[in-house]
Amino acid sequence: MRKPSAIAGSVLFLILAPGVVAGLLPWLLTDRYGLPFSSMAGFVAAGSLLVIAGLAVLLHAFTRFALEGSGTPAPVAPTEKLVVGGIYRYVRNPMYVAVLSIILGQALLFAHSPVALYACVAGAAMFAFVKTYEEPTLARRYGASYQVYRRAVPGWWPRLTPWKGK
Template sequence: MIVAGLSGLVDSFARFALQGLGTPAPVAPTQNLVVTGLYRYVRNPIYVALVAVILGQAVLFGDQRLLGYGVLVWLAFHAFVVGYEEPALVRMFGTEYEDFRANVPRWIPRLTAWRAARRRNHS
């Protein structure tokens, strides 16, 4: 879980920088909605990856406190995503984000990759 979480974290951060032209931080958000890589399976791969690392450490060390910490971190992520992040993304990306949100689960990954419909340029 630790290795999978770390690799997912690195990949997701790289996509934010290279494709989204921004960061995961609200102070420097992406300019483009990122819907590639792990984002085709789950809307919040960075948060899922971080919780996977914590839970992997809980298993590795046999530490129930880490398990509890992982649950608390996930609850904080959930509150942030629902209360701030998703409404902000709707404002920033509108129907593009609504389509993504309708097709990609928030926390439990899809079994198959979602592919965003290609936009047509009607110029």
């Protein structure tokens, strides 16, 4: 896949997948963000930090897929090579972690327990998808290089130091 196509496909997938999961659905759960912001400054600060950090990680991860992997995160247009640079040196699933961060940030920001419950359900669904589809697919597609990467880089909780392998 050529880089312009990979970039366009990644932007489309960003809107369709994380945009719906971390944007549209929490927006609907909060009655279109109609609830007042939390009256607790700590919740607002923590929620804002989680949303901003999640967005930054998500955009970085999508960029890595298009530029480093020459593909998209979408299963229908996968990368040509295994993406292991940037944030992927710290955690294997930064997109899922980022999406959960954005959702949990909104739960804190709007002091809205249904969004927190939704984050739990979404997290369980993501974990199940990774274990039953994504990891076996990556193992078949990238073979030994994925197995080395998988053993060295945790899936959900980032390493403190970047993985130096390739």
